[in-house]
Each structure stands twice: as structure tokens, then as C-alpha cells.
Amino acid sequence: MAFESLTDKLQNAFKKLKSKGLLTEEDVKVALKEVKMALLEADVNFKVVKQFVSSVEERAVGADVLNGLNPGQMVVKIVNDELVSLMGPENAELVFQPGKSITTIMMCGLQGAGKTTATAKLAAKLLTKGKRPLLVACDIYRPGAIKQLQINGEKVKVPVFEMGDKNSPVDIAKAALEHAAKNDNNVVILDTAGRLHIDDEMMEELIRIKENVDVHQTILVVDAMTGQDAVTVAEDFNERIGIDGVILSKMDGDARGGAALSVKAVTQKPILFVGMGEKLSDLEQFYPDRMANRILGMGDVLSLIEKAEENLEIDEETTKDMASRLKKGKFDYNDYLESMKQMRNLGGISSILGMLPGMGLKTKDLEGAIDEDQLKQTEAIILSMTKEERANPKLMSLPRKGRIAKGAGVDISVVNRFVKQFEQTQKMMKQMPGMFGGKKGRGMFGGLGGMKFPF
Amino acid sequence: MAGFFSKIFGGYKQIDEDFYDEIFEKLVTGDVGVRTSNEIVERLRDQVKENHIKSPEECREFLKNNIKEQMRLDEDAFAFEKERSVIFVIGINGVGKTTTIGKLAAMYKNEGKRVLLSAADTFRAAAAEQLGEWANRAGVEMVSGKEGQDPSSVLFDTIQSAKAKQVDVLIVDTAGRLHNKKNLMDELEKMNRLINSYYPLVHRENLVVLDGTTGQNALNQAREFSEVTKLTGFIMTKMDGTARGGIAVAIQSELKIPVKYIGVGEKITDLKRFNADEYVDSLFE
Ligand SMILES: Nc1nc2c(ncn2[C@@H]2O[C@H](COP(=O)(O)OP(=O)(O)OP(=O)(O)O)[C@@H](O)[C@H]2O)c(=O)[nH]1
Ligand SMILES: [Mg+2]
DSSP states (O other), rough: OOOOOOOHHHHHHHHOOOSSSBBHHHHHHHHHHHHEEEEEETTOHHHHHHHHHHHHHHHHHHOOOOOOHHHHHHHHHHHHHHHHHHHOOOOOOOOOSSOOOOOOEEOSSSSSSSHHHHHHHHHHHHHHHTTTTTEEOOOOOTTTTTHHHHHHHHHHTEEOOOOBSSSHHHHHHHHHHHHHHHOOOOEEEEOOOOOOOOOOHHHHHHHHHHHSOOEEEEEEEEEEETTTTTHHHHOOOOOOOOEHHHEEOOOTOOOHHHHHHHHHHHHHEEEEEEEEETTTTEEEEOOOHHHHHHHHHHHHHHHHHHHHHHHHHHHHHHHHHHHHHHHHOOOOOHHHHHHHHHHHTTHHHHHHHHHHHHHHTTTHHHHHOOOOOHHHHHHHHHHHHHHHHHOOGGGGGGHHHHHHHHTTTSHHHHHHHHHHHHHHHHHHHHHHHTTOOSTTTGGGGGGGGTTTOOO | OHHHHHHHHHTTOOOOOHHHHHHHHHHTTOOOOOOHHHHHHHHHHHHHHTTTOOOOHHHHHHEEEEHHHHHOOTTTTTTGSSOOOEEEEEEESSSSSHHHHHHHHHHHTTTTTOEEEEEEEOOSHHHHHHHHHHHHHHTTTEEEOOOOSOOOHHHHHHHHHHHHHTEEEEEEEEEEOOOHHHHHHHHHHHHHHHHHSTTTTEEEEEEEEEEEEEEEEHOOOOOHHHHHHHHEEEEEEOOSOOOOOHHHHEEEEEEHOOOEEOOSSSTTTTTOOOHHHHHHHOOOH
8 A cells, every 4th residue: 555645634624623813722733743744654764753743842832823824734734834844955075184184984884774785875975076986996895896996996997995894994994095196086985895783893893993094984874774773773873973964765666765863863963965865877966855844744735835835925915905995894806816816826626625725624615606717707797797896795786786786797697696795794704804914924824724715 | 670660660569651751762772763663562561451561670581571572573483494495685875785784694604604795786886895705705606797787687697507407505795785766676675586487486575774873764665675575574773783674563563574694783783683672671771
């Protein structure tokens, strides 16, 4: 069975959320419970999830619900923002030694994490940036490891230094640095054997390399598919060896990649690159926002949030204008038309209802009330009114209705029904001016979640 | 008694919500996954009622026994070891296929069988070299080709050789491939068909290798590889680390694929036949 998206899961949670000005503790709790499960399914470590959720909870309770979002979405927005900032920065870079000095990079990680491949990819990347890298074969244990690095080096046209499997990695690293100095290489990348973080002897080996040669950057390679144990591994490597950055491998798979968050949370070290394939050019920059999106698994909700943010910026002016008119007790056909336009701006009502987790459930109930056809009809009716009629609803009379019906191409009974509906809406709007930007950050569609449409 | 249950049961006089929460946490932190963990906890609730289980200790034994029962292998799970067989080893990159094949080869060889290896990973740099080293260590023969050669042709050559030499076990190493790459999965399917047509009368064992440190994605891997060939089991490697490999429970629950061997290190002897009791005990440690 395929992974059930967070969007689906949040359906139920959001259904229970009420739409009020500020996020209540209840709103936040309900939504975060689903977020928590989604993060766990994405393999984010249990403790990391717990901590993350409680920090978001603190931030979210009492926050304003943005224009155009329902409370559930607002929580998701906050969750996403937090995730992105936790996972950042976006443009973390390897730090090189100044001038002509050699920069030494040591790669480390568990067995099968993808170090040898990542090492060659990194060399290829540095080559294109004008560096003169040297690859060093320090994995003297795994059969075929030296040969693998040599072949990869050949492919990316980077020299490989090796001394077979009879010398210690410390001696190999030392000799490699001399070799680099003689051969004008300015970056030395040490490929080390995969090892378990609890293998004292093997961890000691890395420490000894660091004691004997100047390692400027230690990079931990982490398989993006790693489960709950990612924190233990990252913590151990960081505490015992000290790491400066992370490369996430196998990101071209379909894992949600929660390990990225776990590792970042426990080490606070930047994620430098992501491995996106078996080709040696497949090492890409890390984008915290894409990663957050992938872990949360809810691109659809996020793009909706983005859209709402954009549109409501534009509409803010009109909304303010309407609000001030409404405060004076005014609501006419022009306002009605305007509010319909706002709805359209959000991308078409049916599509919006489908996209909103909390709304999806209600689509059926609302179908009759606000389907697109009916909106078009309503629009046609209003557009068939004269300017005066639109600005002054009181002018409406039977002969006028007859003329409008003809203009809109509908039966007079349809116009009658609409006028009645309008009058009810007018009454309703006057009773709750708060719906029109009464509070900062909330326009009439701030209430989408539990709203009553004036249509 | 040390370990998880004594810790959590020690603290609980009765079976309440906190108690269930802790079980859920223990399962999830062992990589069992949210869905399967929820199912297990829900089932446990019912069973506690039905069986009038009162004490946390009783509940502990009950749960562990349940999972052990579920994970236990059929009696004929290793029948193939006694027959002429071909073992098709597949899985994503770096999970431990080649190493495991080396260990399997040594194990069968020590049991007096004639073993032949097929170096059908012609993709990864130095893959044949690596398997060759294992063949040497185990003292078995290997058929290989050139890097970049069609792996099916290497496999074909190996099958011919296996027939000529009347070997007992033929083990096929394949290149690691992500299960979401269609062309590579198609290539595997082609190899599968080749075995069907050219080596049909021997016992067929199709094993997917999964890394014990992998999280929920291992379920996707098992599912996708079982589209290529009917999996008869899986091998979980790297169980010598701190990961508890709980995803095996999810895979058994959802796909009914049993664990047959586990890898516990990089030495040639670091392979064990799966033991449900030990596994479940350490899952809850
Ligand atoms: N600690 C530990 N390491 C293991 C185990 N099994 C394999 N490894 C290590 O994992 C790494 C990858 O193993 P390989 O056998 O090359 O994996 P593979 O699946 O053949 O890899 P590709 O062919 O590149 O896809 C090596 O460093 C192995 O030594 C195990 O049970 N425990
Ligand atoms: Mg291999």
C-alpha cells in the first residue's frame, strides 16, 4: 500500500478545528498529533519529533491565522517554516584553507552509506570549481574498495593515491599529503572504510588520522533511508570524531528522508550536498525547503498556502476598503461581486475545496451552494444590473428584476431567489463585520475553515 | 532482568494508557513503523480484554510471544539448503549483497556443498573484484565478465558452468539498484526469466537483502523487489550495530515475507540463520 499522504490524514484533524482569530491550544494539539505521526512515518527520530512538536506547539498557540488559511493549515505553515529553518542553511559551503594551503577532507560513515561514490562525486564537483583534488584510498578492509576508488577516479579524471591494503590508514594519509604537496594538489579527500559507530577500534582509527594529519573538514555520509538509529550514529560520530558537515546519499530513492532532520537536530552541522544518483555528476546542492516538503509529504497543502499568501497580499487593499464600507453599514452588489472575485483568485472553488484538507470533506455539502456554474450565473445577474442598482440594492423592483433576468439569460425566479439570498447575506455581513479584516491578518476568507459562505 | 520490559513494566502497576504509549514508543523507535505499531497496540488492547490479562508482566510475555509466533519461520524455510538450488540475491545499493554472498558461500561450502558464484554485477566499479575476493576466502569458484557487459550474459555463462559441473548451490550477485528505477528493475526481471528458462529444475530461492539500519523505506524495497520475482525471503544485514531492525515485523505483517538470515558483521562467519526468539527479545531490549 502506498504511503497515505499527510493531506489525507489531516482531513479528520482539520475537521474538528474551529476557525477563530487566533490558534487555540486545542487547534494546535489536534493538528500536531497528525504532524507527529507523519514525521515518524518519515523516519524522523522519536525524540527529535517530540522536541520539535513541543517547540512548534509553543510557537503556534496564540498565533494569528493568516488570511486565506484555516487553522489547520496555519499550523502546517508554522510546522513547515520551522522545519525549513531547522534544516537550513541553504547555501552551506565547504570551507577551504586560504591561499595555496592544502585543504584536507575526511569522509566517514557507516558501511554501505555511499562514501566511495560520494567521495568521487565530491572530487568531480571540486574539479569544476577549479580545485586540484587528490583522492586517497584509506579503506584497506573492504575487498575491492581501492580498485573501486581508482576506477571512479579515472572516470572523473581525478588522481587517486593508494598504498595497497598493507599500510595503516594513518600512514597512507600522511604519505598522501606529501604526495599532494609535490604534485600541486590543493584538496585532499580521504575515503575511509565504512564502520560502526560502536566499533571502538575502528573509531579510534579515524581519531588517529585526525591527530596525525591536519583534517580541515570531516564529512559524515548518511544514507537518506536510515531509520530511527540515525541520531545515535550521528551523535557518536560527532562526539568522538567531530564532524563539520553532512552529505545525504541515495536521495534519488523514494525515502521520505527523515534522517536528514534527525542528524541536523542532534549535530547542528550543515547538510552540504545530496547524492541524487549513480552517475558521478549527481551531487547536488541541498535545499532545506525541498527537504522539509519531502519529509512532511504535503506539497499540495504547501502550494495552496503559498498561493493564498500571494493572492491575499493583492486583495488586502480591496478587503480593507470593503471593511471600512461595511463598518459604515454598507454592503452592496459590488461588494458581493468583489468577494466572488477573491474566491476565484484562490484558483477556482472546486479545485480549492479539493486542495484544502479540512474542506475536502465538506465539498459535497457545499457543492450545491457554491459550484462554479452557479457562481457564473450569479455573476451574470449582477453584471446585468445598472451601476445605480449595484451600488444601491434598495432600488430593486419587479420591472428591474425582469430586465436583469433577460440580460442574464435566466428565469425571473432565479433573479428573485438571488436577490433574496443577497439580502440575507447583507444582513449577515452587517452582523459580523469581523469577517472583513476586523483583525490584523484576517480577511473574509480567514474563515474558510468553518465559514458560512455568503453565496 | 534488564531491558525494556523490565524497565517499563517495573514502573507500571497496571495496564493503562501510559503503558500502551510506551509500547508504541518502543516499537516505533525500533523502526517497526507507525502503522504496524498502531496495529500491534490495538490488537494488544483487545487481547488484554479477551484474555483477562491483568498484570503488565503477563502482558509483556503475551505480546512478545505473539510477535515471535508471527516471525517464526516455516519448517521448510531452509529446505533449499538440502537440494540443488539457485539463490538469486537482489537489493538496493550498499545493503550488503556481495558480503552476504561471501558468507553464504562459506557456510554452504563448510557443509560440504559445491558452490558456484555468478558475478552478475557488471555495473559497479570493481564489483567482480570484490566478489572474487570473497570466492577466494570461501574457497569456491566464480564466473565473471567485464565491467559494462550485459549481466544476463554473465548469468547465462554461470548457468552453463553450473550444469556442467553439477554444482549444488549457484549464488547470483547482482548490482545494487534503487527499486524506483524502472529500467534497472526491468534488467533484473530479464535475469529472473533467464534463470526460469535455462535453469528451471532446481530449487529457486529469491532473497532480497535489506539493511537493518533502514527505516520505513525497507518496506517499499521489499514490495518493489517482489514485483520482479516471487521473494522467498529476505536477509537483514548490519544487525551488529545499534539499530533494532523492527521493519522486519512490518514486512512480515504486510507482505508475508520472512527473514531467513541476518548479517552481524563483516567477517566471513558473521551470518546467522534467523531466530525469531532472539530477534524479538532484542527488539524489546
Ligand atoms: N557491520 C556490518 N557491515 C556489513 C554487513 N554486511 C555488509 N556489510 C558492509 O556493508 C558494506 C557494503 O557491503 P556490500 O556487500 O559491498 O554491499 P552490496 O549490496 O553488494 O553493495 P553494492 O553492490 O554496491 O550495491 C561493506 O562495507 C560491507 O563490509 C553486516 O552484517 N554488518
Ligand atoms: Mg555488491
